[in-house]
Each structure stands twice: as C-alpha cells, then as structure tokens.
Amino acid sequence: MALPSYATPVQRTYYYFYLFFCAVVFFFLIAPLFAIIPISFSVSPFMVFTEGMLAWPPDPEAWSIRWYKNMIGDCSADVVSSTVPCSTKWMVGTVNSFYIGIIATVIATALGTLAALGLSRPHMPYKGLIMAILISPMIVPLIITAAGMFFFYARINLVYTFTGVIFAHVALATPFVVITVTATLVGFDMNMVKAAQSLGAKPMRTFFKVIMPLILPGIISGALFAFITSFDEVVIVMFMASIDQLTIPKQMWAGIRQEISPVILCMATCLVLLSIFLLTTVELLRRRSEKLRGIKAR
Amino acid sequence: MEVTISTAELLTTDGIPLRQSLRKAERRNKIRAFLLVFPLLLFIIVTFVMPIGDMLLRSVDDSQINSVFPNTFDEYKNWDKGADELPPEEVYKSLFFELANGDKRQIGKALTRMNYAKSGWKSLIKKTTREIKKIVKKGEEPVSYKETFIKINKFWGDPTYWYSFNQMVNDRSSIYYWNALDRTFDEDGEVVLQDEKRRMYVKTWLRTFKVSVYVTIFCLILGFPVAHLLANLPLRYSNLLMIFVLLPFWTSLLVRTTAWIVMLQQNGVINGILVWLGVISDDGRIQMVYNETGTLIAMTQILLPFMILPLYSVMRVIPKSHMRAAQNLGAKPATAFIRVYLPQTIPGISAGGLLVFVLAIGYFITPELVGGKDGKLIGSWIAYHLKTTLNWGLCAALGGILLGIMLIFYWLYNKIVGIDNIKLG
Numbered sequence: 001m002a003l004p005s006y007a008t009p010v011q012r013t014y015y016y017f018y019l020f021f022c023a024v025v026f027f028f029l030i031a032p033l034f035a036i037i038p039i040s041f042s043v044s045p046f047m048v049f050t051e052g053m054l055a056w057p058p059d060p061e062a063w064s065i066r067w068y069k070n071m072i073g074d075c076s077a078d079v080v081s082s083t084v085p086c087s088t089k090w091m092v093g094t095v096n097s098f099y100i101g102i103i104a105t106v107i108a109t110a111l112g113t114l115a116a117l118g119l120s121r122p123h124m125p126y127k128g129l130i131m132a133i134l135i136s137p138m139i140v141p142l143i144i145t146a147a148g149m150f151f152f153y154a155r156i157n158l159v160y161t162f163t164g165v166i167f168a169h170v171a172l173a174t175p176f177v178v179i180t181v182t183a184t185l186v187g188f189d190m191n192m193v194k195a196a197q198s199l200g201a202k203p204m205r206t207f208f209k210v211i212m213p214l215i216l217p218g219i220i221s222g223a224l225f226a227f228i229t230s231f232d233e234v235v236i237v238m239f240m241a242s243i244d245q246l247t248i249p250k251q252m253w254a255g256i257r258q259e260i261s262p263v264i265l266c267m268a269t270c271l272v273l274l275s276i277f278l279l280t281t282v283e284l285l286r287r288r289s290e291k292l293r294g295i296k297a298r
Numbered sequence: 299m300e301v302t303i304s305t306a307e308l309l310t311t312d313g314i315p316l317r318q319s320l321r322k323a324e325r326r327n328k329i330r331a332f333l334l335v336f337p338l339l340l341f342i343i344v345t346f347v348m349p350i351g352d353m354l355l356r357s358v359d360d361s362q363i364n365s366v367f368p369n370t371f372d373e374y375k376n377w378d379k380g381a382d383e384l385p386p387e388e389v390y391k392s393l394f395f396e397l398a399n400g401d402k403r404q405i406g407k408a409l410t411r412m413n414y415a416k417s418g419w420k421s422l423i424k425k426t427t428r429e430i431k432k433i434v435k436k437g438e439e440p441v442s443y444k445e446t447f448i449k450i451n452k453f454w455g456d457p458t459y460w461y462s463f464n465q466m467v468n469d470r471s472s473i474y475y476w477n478a479l480d481r482t483f484d485e486d487g488e489v490v491l492q493d494e495k496r497r498m499y500v501k502t503w504l505r506t507f508k509v510s511v512y513v514t515i516f517c518l519i520l521g522f523p524v525a526h527l528l529a530n531l532p533l534r535y536s537n538l539l540m541i542f543v544l545l546p547f548w549t550s551l552l553v554r555t556t557a558w559i560v561m562l563q564q565n566g567v568i569n570g571i572l573v574w575l576g577v578i579s580d581d582g583r584i585q586m587v588y589n590e591t592g593t594l595i596a597m598t599q600i601l602l603p604f605m606i607l608p609l610y611s612v613m614r615v616i617p618k619s620h621m622r623a624a625q626n627l628g629a630k631p632a633t634a635f636i637r638v639y640l641p642q643t644i645p646g647i648s649a650g651g652l653l654v655f656v657l658a659i660g661y662f663i664t665p666e667l668v669g670g671k672d673g674k675l676i677g678s679w680i681a682y683h684l685k686t687t688l689n690w691g692l693c694a695a696l697g698g699i700l701l702g703i704m705l706i707f708y709w710l711y712n713k714i715v716g717i718d719n720i721k722l723g
Contacts, residue, residue, distance in 0.1 A: 011631060022527045025520045026542045028599060032557035033549060035567050039560060047560050049570060111338040118334030123327035130335060137346050139708060141660025143677040144353070144697045145346070147684050151356060151694070152349035171346040174338060232550040235662060239684060252552045256559065256667055265560070268553040275548040279541070 033272050040067060040265035045084050047262055067262045084261045093251040100162065100247060101230040104169035108226040111170070112177025113219055117211075119178070120185040131178075138175035142235040145172070150239045160242035168236045173226035180225060184218025184289055217289035221282045228278060232271075350701070357694035360471045366408040367396050371467045374460075379485055385460055390443035397427045398434045414477075414689050416462035418453070426450050461485035474695035479503075499679065499696070506675040509593060509665075510658035514605075516598040517654045518647065521605035525646070528606070529613035547603040555664050558596040562587035562668070588670030596668050601657055605650040608715075612646030649715040656707045660700060676700060 003015050043064040044050045052062025067084075069076070075086035115134060118124060137145065149168050150159060158164035192214075196206040212219075234249035241250060248267060255264040308316040364371060369392035377385045397405070405427070412419035429450045433440065440446040447454035464483045465473045476482060476489055480497040484490045491497070524543070528536045546554060561567045569583045578584065586592055616639065624634035662677030669675070676696060683693035 018523055018527075022524050025524045025602075026539065028520070029546050029602060030542050032554065032561050032599065033546060036553075036557050036560055046565070047563075048565050049567065111341055115335045115338035118331045118336075121327070121331035121334075123324065124331040124335070125328050130339060133347065134335075134338060134342055137342065139656075139704070140350065141662070141677065141700060141704065143660065143662040143680050144350070144701055147680055147693055147697050148349035148351075148353035149345075150684060151690065152352045155352075167345045171342055174342065178338070228548065232552070234552055239681075249550065249552050252556070253663075253667075256552070256556055264556055268550075268556050271550045271553050275545065275550070279544055279548045283544075 036265045037269050037272070040262060040269045041065065042067075042262060045262055047265060067266045071263050071266045084263065089246060089251055090248070090263065090267060093246045093248045096245060097231055097247040097249075100166055100169060100245070101227050104166050104173055104230040105223050105227040107166070108170045108173040108177050108230075109219060109223040112174045112222060112226070113181050113215075115174070116178050116181035116185060119182055120188070134178050135175045137171045142172075142233075146235045146239045149236065153240060159240055160245070162245055165237060165241050165245050168240060169230040169233060172233060172236070173229045176225035176229060177219075177222035180222035181215060181218045184215045188214065214292055215289075217285040217292065221285050221289075224278050224282055228275070353694045354698050354701075356690060357474050357698045358470050358472060359691065360411070360466055360473070361469045362404070363408040363411045363466050364469050366400055366404050367393065370396055371463070374463050374467060377460075383457055384444065384455060387442065387444050389460075390447050390454075394430060394440075394443050394446070397423065398430050410688070411466065411691075412462075414692070415465040415473075416459060419459070419462070422451055422453050422459070426454070457485070474691040475699065477692050478695040478699055499676075502674070502676050502679060505590075505672075506659055509590070509597070509673075509675060510655050512594055513597045513601060513658045514651050514655045516594070517602050517605040518651060520598065521602055521609055521650065522643075522647075525606045525609035525613055528610050529616075530618070543603050543606050546599070551600065551663055554600055555596060555667050558592070558599070558664075558668055559587055562592055562595065587668050588673070590669070590673040592668040592670070593665045593673035593675075596664050597658060597661060600664060601654045604653045604657060608649040608653065609643065609646040612643055612649070616642045645714065649711070652707055652711045652714070656704055656711070660704060 003012060007015070038053065039047055039049060041063050042048075042050055042053060043062055043066065050062050052059040055062070070084065070086050071090045073086075073088035073091045119127060119131060119134075124130075145168075149164075153159045153164045153168075158167065188211075192210055193206055196210045197203075201209065232249060234253055237245065237247050237250045238253060241247065248271075252264055252267060255261055310316055310319045312319075370389060373388040373392050374385060377389060405423075409420045409423055412423070426447065433446070444454075453459055461484065464485065464487045465471070473483060477492075478499050480492045480500045481489050482492050528539055528543075531539070559566070563569070564583045564585065566587070568586065569578070572578045573580055573583065586595070620638050620642070621634050624638040625631065629637065659675070660677060661675060662681060665673055665675040666678050666681070669678070677700075680693055680696050680700070683689045683696070
C-alpha cells in the first residue's frame with residue numbers, strides 16, 4: 001500500500017490527503033466513545049469537560065468517582081447532588097438486564113443452533129423461504145416489531161411481563177445465532193459425522209462428541225451476539241416492559257430524556273468496556289474456529 | 299441381432315425396489331432436517347410473524363365502531379347527499395336508539411375512534427347521550443328525531459359532522475393508510491387532502507427519505523476510502539484498524555447516541571474546542587444537536603460500519619494487479635481508478651448503500667433523542683400513536699407503509715447481494 005518511489009508530487013499529495021482523510025474517519029468513528037470516559041469521572045454534575053479537568057497540572061479537585069458511587073446506589077452525602085437523583089434504579093436495571101439477557105441467550109442459542117444444523121443439511125426443503133422467515137426479525141425495523149408485538153402480546157396478556165420481554169428478545173436474537181452458526185457449518189466435513197456413526201455412535205453422541213466441539217466457537221459467538229442484542233435492546237423494552245422490568249437501556253433512555261445526569265456516562269463507560277471485552281472474545285473465537293476448520297487466515 | 303434391455307427394477311436386499319427405498323430415505327432425511335428447524339420456525343411465527351400480521355390486519359380494521367352503530371351506518375349509506383342537506387330521519391332514529399341502549403364502554407371506544415375522524419365528536423355525543431337518556435327515562439317518544447337532535451345541539455344540523463361518517467362506515471377500510479399520507483375521505487367518500495393544519499405525515503415521510511439519502515451518501519463518502527485502506531493494508535495492520543470499525547458496531551446504540559449529545563451540545567466537546575481554537579466566539583456556539591444536523595451526524599457515525607464492512611469484503615478480493623495493469627497500459631491513476639477499480643466495487647457499494655438506507659428509514663432511537671423537533675423521522679410518529687394518542691389504526695398503517703418500503707428494498711438487496719450472504723463481524 002506504500003507509495004511507489006516514482007510517484008509524482010501530485011500523487012504524493014493525493015496519497016497523504018487520502019491517509020489523512022482515513023485518519024479523520026477513524027477518529028470520527030471512535031472519538032465519541034472515548035470522549036465520554038473522562039467526563040464520567042468529572043466532579044461536575046454537567047456532562048462537560050470542566051476547566052479544572054483541562055488544567056495543567058491536573059487538578060485533583062476536578063476529578064471524582066462520585067457518579068460511579070451514585071450508580072451503584074451509594075447515596076452518601078458526598079455523592080448526592082441537588083440536580084442528580086440517587087437511587088438503586090441503575091443496579092436494579094443491571095440485574096434485570098442480565099436476567100433477561102441470559103435467559104433469552106440460552107433459549108435463542110439452543111433454538112438457533114438446532115435450526116442452523118437443519119438448514120445446513122443438503123436435504124432441507126424450502127430453504128430460502130424458511131431462512132427469510134428466520135432472519136426477518138433482524139430486518140424489520142424495531143419500531144414496527146415493537147408496535148406489532150405490543151398489540152399482539154396485549155391480547156394474550158404478555159405485555160408488562162418478563163415472559164413477554166424475553167420472548168421478544170429471543171425472537172430478535174435468534175437471527176444472529178442462525179447466521180453465525182450457519183457460517184461455521186459452511187465447509188464442515190460431513191464425513192466426520194458419517195465416520196462417527198459408522199463407528200457406532202448414536203446421533204446424540206455424534207452431536208456432542210463430534211459436531212459440537214467443532215462448531216463451539218461459532219455457537220459461542222452467536223450466543224454473545226444474542227446476549228448483546230438483548231442487553232442493548234431499548235425499543236421493545238420501552239413499550240413492552242413496565243417499571244418492574246426496568247433494564248439498563250430503559251433507565252438510560254429515561255436518563256437522557258428527563259434528567260441529563262452524569263451517571264448515564266458512568267454506565268456508558270461500563271458498556272463500552274463490556275463491548276471491548278465481547279469484541280475481543282468474538283475475534284479470538286473466530287480465529288480459533290478458522291484454525292479448527294483448517295481455513296488459513298486470509 | 300436383438301438387444302434386450304432389462305426393464306426389471308433393481309431391488310434392495312429386502313426386496314423393495316431401489317428407487318422406492320431411496321425416495322423413502324430421501325423423505326426421511328427431509329423430515330429430519332425440517333424437524334431441527336421446526337422449533338425455531340414455530341417460535342418465530344408465533345412471537346414475531348403473527349404479531350406483524352396482526353398489526354397489518356389492524357391497519358385496515360374498523361369493525362369496533364361498526365359493531366356499535368350498525369343500523370345508523372346502514373341507514374347512513376342510503377342518504378342521498380345531492381338531494382338532502384341533512385341525513386334522513388331514519389339515521390337520527392337509529393342513532394337515537396343505539397346511543398340510548400348501547401354498551402357504555404363500547405361507545406366510549408367508538409367515540410375515541412370518531413374523534414380521529416373529526417375532533418368534536420366526543421363531547422357532542424357525550425352531551426347528546428345524556429339528553430337522550432333523560433328523554434328515554436321520561437318515556438316520551440319524540441315526534442321528529444331529527445328535530446330532537448338539533449334541539450339538543452345545533453351541531454347535529456351541521457352536515458360536516460355527518461360527512462365524517464364516510465371515514466368509518468366500512469368494516470374494512472383504507473382510511474388509516476390515507477390518513478398516514480395526509481389524505482382523508484370527503485362527503486362523497488372521495489380521497490382528498492387533509493386540512494392544512496392536520497398535514498404532517500407527508501412532510502415527515504419526505505424528511506425520512508431525505509435524511510436516509512444524505513446518511514447513505516455521507517456513509518459512502520466516508521466509508522469508501524476507509525474500506526479501500528483496510529482492504530489494501532497488510533493483514534497485521536488492517537486487523538488492528540478493523541477494531542475502530544467493529545467497536546462502535548458492538549457498542550450499545552444508546553451509548554453512542556449519548557456520546558453524540560455530549561459531543562455536540564452547546565457547551566459540548568466540539569463547541570468547546572472551536573471556542574478554544576478561536577474559530578467561534580463564546581456566545582456564538584453552534585446549535586448542532588436537537589435538530590436535523592444532529593440526526594445526520596449521529597446516524598452517519600452509527601451506520602458507517604454497515605457501509606464499510608460490505609465494501610471491505612468486496613474490495614478485499616479485487617486483485618491489486620488490475621490497477622497496475624491499467625497504468626502500465628498508459629492510463630493515468632485517476633482514469634485507472636474510475637474505469638478499472640470503481641466498476642469492480644459496485645456490488646459492495648450497492649450492498650452497503652442499500653443496507654444503510656434501509657436501516658436509516660426505520661431508525662427511531664437516535665432521531666428521537668438527538669433530532670429535537672425538526673429532526674424526527676417517521677418512527678417517532680409510530681411511537682407517538684402507539685403510546686400517546688392510542689390511535690392504533692393509524693400507528694399500524696404507518697408501520698405497514700414503512701414495512702412495505704423496507705420489503706421492496708430488501709427484495710432489491712436479495713436480488714443484488716442475497717440475503718443469506720449477510721455476515722457479521
């Protein structure tokens with residue numbers, strides 16, 4: 001990609017402009033995510049860089065972890081500010097988010113993996129149509145899904161219940177599992193299954209001892225995608241969840257809408273760290289999967 | 299010499315014809331494959347497809363009000379609007395009895411529906427029902443129902459109220475769809491434009507398209523060079539830089555939206571930097587959020603990965619030798635790029651462009667939070683009618699139109715890219 005030595009000055013200018021432009025775009029993509037991290041440690045209740053934070057040498061007075069204390073529900077005197085309410089809502093939301101997310105992930109992963117196994121079989125009838133139906137929750141805009149589900153679930157009394165929210169999240173998350181696991185099964189050597197069976201393994205044993213270990217990286221990435229889908233989902237939760245099903249995104253939405261409080265940025269920082277962790281895990285799994293399946297790195 | 303071809307069928311060891319046995323095995327395999335998919339298919343149909351279907355049915359459904367005023371509506375259809383200014387006596391009579399004897403809750407629901415057609419119905423009917431109940435209690439039978447109604451309230455002599463019945467007299471009606479496009483039915487049931495002050499949806503539809511087109515163009519301009527760089531760098535560096543693209547992709551939408559509010563608000567990071575640099579004065583801070591600019595900036599950043607990833611996967615496989623060959627044959631770099639490289643990236647551009655566009659028109663969270671008053675898209679109206687006005691018919695119709703547009707674009711996407719070619723990460 002380097003510039004050839006015979007490049008003209010004009011080409012050189014273009015090339016450096018191009019690199020500069022790309023750098024600006026990368027900055028545009030990533031800067032907002034990292035700008036919020038220092039602000040979450042500000043002592044001020046406003047979501048801005050205060051003068052004390054920008055001063056050199058750094059002013060320790062301007063920095064604090066009071067909003068993090070607020071987030072975990074510690075409402076002692078040095079934490080409470082007149083403009084920022086303090087409650088255990090964030091922690092309740094965290095518990096609910098994990099509860100809904102984990103149950104939805106388990107169901108979505110089980111159903112999605114089974115379906116992917118079926119779809120990868122050469123004998124699968126109506127493959128295109130079924131795939132289109134299974135992927136559709138990912139494609140239809142969330143607001144339409146939310147409206148449809150709200151009307152329908154209200155009829156069968158599932159609105160404002162955990163069951164309703166979990167069902168909705170499973171529906172939204174399964175396409176990700178189906179796609180990732182199907183991708184892992186591409187190039188899967190079916191002879192291994194035949195070999196296992198000819199050696200006398202029953203179908204269940206074949207699945208758990210031969211297929212499963214090979215596609216496990218795909219299943220785990222699918223599960224992580226499913227989890228993050230449920231964990232970050234706000235539109236469905238906004239309409240279908242009552243205050244009892246308060247989740248982190250619902251609380252953040254309320255926070256941005258009503259009380260612009262710096263506590264939101266603390267939670268946002270935690271979520272950025274979580275996404276870095278998940279991204280790394282998925283990337284490592286992808287490499288491992290390629291190694292297992294004998295695909296050379298591109 | 300004669301050649302005999304054996305027509306006897308091949309048999310398996312069990313004595314069953316081979317063809318039959320194979321077909322049986324084939325069928326068994328099909329059923330097995332289907333059984334694996336079945337649980338999820340059933341789940342998605344019940345929890346997702348049926349709700350969407352239910353919503354679409356609701357968008358053409360007006361049966362509730364028709365069950366409350368069946369006779370009135372039947373008589374109303376007999377009214378010859380050319381001949382008489384007001385509906386015939388029978389309409390008033392049927393309405394009289396249906397208001398007097400109807401179920402209070404059902405009438406209440408119907409009133410809400412009537413108010414969508416013309417504001418003022420609710421209070422008019424409530425008052426009238428009270429008076430009618432008094433008359434019934436006294437046991438009087440009015441000589442002329444028409445006169446009685448007009449005596450109760452002079453609006454009963456106002457034909458514009460009666461004309462609005464046109465919007466409700468059918469069990470299945472397209473009125474919500476017309477409403478969603480700022481149209482309504484006039485006295486003859488013809489489709490006409492709404493009153494000036496009730497026209498708001500076409501404006502929002504147009505803005506939704508405009509914003510989506512802009513976001514797609516911005517994403518293309520920003521994404522193309524980056525995808526090109528990623529595709530041409532050695533793997534070691536491109537994998538590292540890919541994190542910049544994938545991390546926003548993995549981060550919560552709300553976090554990214556919040557981050558943009560922090561960046562763009564009046565005393566936010568960008569204004570702060572501009573003031574510090576002396577580009578703008580302290581009281582000349584730019585309003586960049588809670589308007590259309592905010593929506594555009596935030597949505598471009600949020601949807602950019604969806605443009606870069608398909609472009610990258612297409613550019614990755616374009617042989618580098620093509621550009622060199624073109625230049626060897628005497629093409630200037632610009633010509634080589636336009637004539638040789640660019641045409642090969644068209645699949646990537648169309649895939650990324652369609653994906654970004656389709657995602658943008660259905661966007662709700664970001665425009666709602668950073669859009670302020672003039673940056674909201676059609677999704678906000680759907681949410682508003684779902685949660686605030688409870689005009690679910692209109693909500694469903696807006697959703698139905700949006701869904702239809704999406705399906706057209708996805709059909710295109712499927713033609714060009716193939717829906718099962720979607721890759722993640």
